[in-house]
Amino acid sequence: MKSNNFILSLNNQNYDNQFNFIQNNDPQKAKINTLLFCNRPESIQYAMSLYKKEYIKGSSKLLFFHKNVSNQNGYITVILNNYGNNDIFYTGGLGGPSEDEIFIGRKIFENYTNSAHQGFFSSKSLKWSFYIKNNTVLGGIIDFLPVDAESEYGIEVYFTYSKSDKIPPVFKDVNEESYEYREVNENIGIDNIFKTYNIRFGASKLLSNATGKLDGNYGVNHNYNLIFSNEGVYDIHFVPNGGAAGLSCLIDDVRYQLFSNSESKIVELVIDRPKIVQIQTFPLPGSNYPVTITVKMKR
The missing domain is CATH 2.60.120 (Jelly Rolls)
Known part of the structure; x- marks a missing residue:
């Protein structure tokens, strides 16, 4: 299988958010089973847990979309806990940071569809941190496509002021919103x-x-x-x-x-x-x- 390096980069005059992808000529064709919806709260006022779902089985699509109103620049971090070290194929697209919410939505679609036949495999737990300026919006979609449909994994999303900050505490009412996905x-x-x-x-x-x-x-x-x-x-x-x-x-x-x-x-x-x-x-x-x-x- 032929592949070469590919970078999906979202340029901003102050920072670059990017996924490092491998162009894949034989991408996964798995059907998405679950939509993971990370948007409550939409506005981030302080370092906090934004989403946590401990056990997901099969393929899923994470959509996150948030505005930083904390008066400081920071990072939205997405963690995938791969409990069984199973092979998972990843693809997705980002939008932001920008003050224009509608523009961000359009960029998510553009970058997500541009990456439709690109992605990477990993059997490890993974972590992505995306920079978000104060008073701007950041969003994205990440597809998680396990090779084994019975594979279980967990997803966590949180906001901190630096990449090295500790993960904020998770309260019992943290968002874990998910839906059976239907195109x-x-x-x-x-x-x-x-x-x-x-x-x-x-x-x-x-x-x-x-x-x-x-x-x-x-x-x-x-x-x-x-x-x-x-x-x-x-x-x-x-x-x-x-x-x-x-x-x-x-x-x-x-x-x-x-x-x-x-x-x-x-x-x-x-x-x-x-x-x-x-x-x-x-x-x-x-x-x-x-x-x-x-x-x-x-x-």
């Missing part, structure tokens, strides 16, 4: 040339656990196959329904990103024969939901 996969027939087709997401609550449902479905992959029956020119628009929002999506693997609080054009598609166009996106942390992507023939 959205839909086929949408575009066959009426007079109709506007609305693809609305971030409204329904797809993921739930014993204590409630996840608003916004943040970090959940949404995959749409647009099945065009008629030739023509089609306008694809973005409509924020809940306030200012960002959109980052792939349309047939071409990336489109925008920010708006009103309807905006994404792209004009020329359909020269019946075909399927694929859209991939997910609700972005920092944006307001729901939002709608509209498809209609240009007249």
Whole structure:
């Protein structure tokens, strides 16, 4: 298996946050079982534990998104405790630090999808520390994909003022929010040339656990196959329904990103024969939901 060094770096004029990845031509295809949601509290006021889940079995996706309001610069640290020293494949993407929450959400999607076929294996417990300036936002997604689906591991996330600080105490009410993960996969027939087709997401609550449902479905992959029956020119628009929002999506693997609080054009598609166009996106942390992507023939 051929591989070479790859670095996913998020440049900031004061600091670089980065994952060190190995480009992998045969990445894991494992299905994500669990979403680990680290966002409560969203604002960090002092050194504290942000998330701890001691036992996770199978593949999972960690989404973390926080603003530092502690009046000091610091670090968000993610620890994976690999209890059985089992092989786990890692991939992911970061955004930040930045004062612009919507921008961070878009960067997470961009870097996460850029790393879709890149990652690394490890059988060790691991630790990542990511720098976050005061009054800025930092977020990311990390996928944990064990080779053995029965492997157990634990995840902990915390904030400190330096990398060498002790791990803050974990109280009994520390966040351990998790959900059974379900992607959205839909086929949408575009066959009426007079109709506007609305693809609305971030409204329904797809993921739930014993204590409630996840608003916004943040970090959940949404995959749409647009099945065009008629030739023509089609306008694809973005409509924020809940306030200012960002959109980052792939349309047939071409990336489109925008920010708006009103309807905006994404792209004009020329359909020269019946075909399927694929859209991939997910609700972005920092944006307001729901939002709608509209498809209609240009007249």
